[in-house]
Amino acid sequence: MITSEMHATNHIRLTFKQDRHGLYGHGHHRLGPDSPDPLEDDASGVAVEASRPSLQAPPMYKVVLFNDDYTPMDFVVEILELFFNLNRELATKVMLAVHTEGRAVCGLYTRDIAETKAMQVNQYARESQHPLLCEIEKDG
Numbered sequence: 001m002i003t004s005e006m007h008a009t010n011h012i013r014l015t016f017k018q019d020r021h022g023l024y025g026h027g028h029h030r031l032g033p034d035s036p037d038p039l040e041d042d043a044s045g046v047a048v049e050a051s052r053p054s055l056q057a058p059p060m061y062k063v064v065l066f067n068d069d070y071t072p073m074d075f076v077v078e079i080l081e082l083f084f085n086l087n088r089e090l091a092t093k094v095m096l097a098v099h100t101e102g103r104a105v106c107g108l109y110t111r112d113i114a115e116t117k118a119m120q121v122n123q124y125a126r127e128s129q130h131p132l133l134c135e136i137e138k139d140g
Contacts, residue, residue, distance in 0.1 A: 060139040061114035062105045063121075065098045071125070071132040073099065079132065080106060083121050108139055 080091035097104035114136040121134035
């Protein structure tokens with residue numbers, strides 16, 4: 001099945017070849033691999049395989065909250081809801097892990113996002129006059 005898009009592509013290609021005949025092909029009826037025209041780009045006999053670049057997932061970073069003796073638990077839950085989009089139940093579980101284990105991972109992100117989240121949490125905690133500490137660690 002030939003689509004109008006294929007017609008357009010063929011038309012462009014034909015027009016291009018005709019233009020080259022007009023500009024560079026004086027006296028030539030047909031340009032080909034044996035043509036003396038150095039601008040001809042006929043690549044017959046050459047196998048070209050499209051190569052895909054090998055893509056790798058970017059390294060991931062954990063955003064970690066650390067326990068302290070002064071920051072209220074409700075404030076930690078608020079942080080987790082506000083900056084990490086956790087629902088109340090999950091935010092409470094993470095807050096309890098921070099409280100009982102001394103630290104907890106709030107999320108896993110690419111480096112730029114992890115750094116931004118940690119900075120936002122630390123800035124918000126300082127503005128609210130709490131010593132809560134948030135840092136990032138490379139995963140793995």
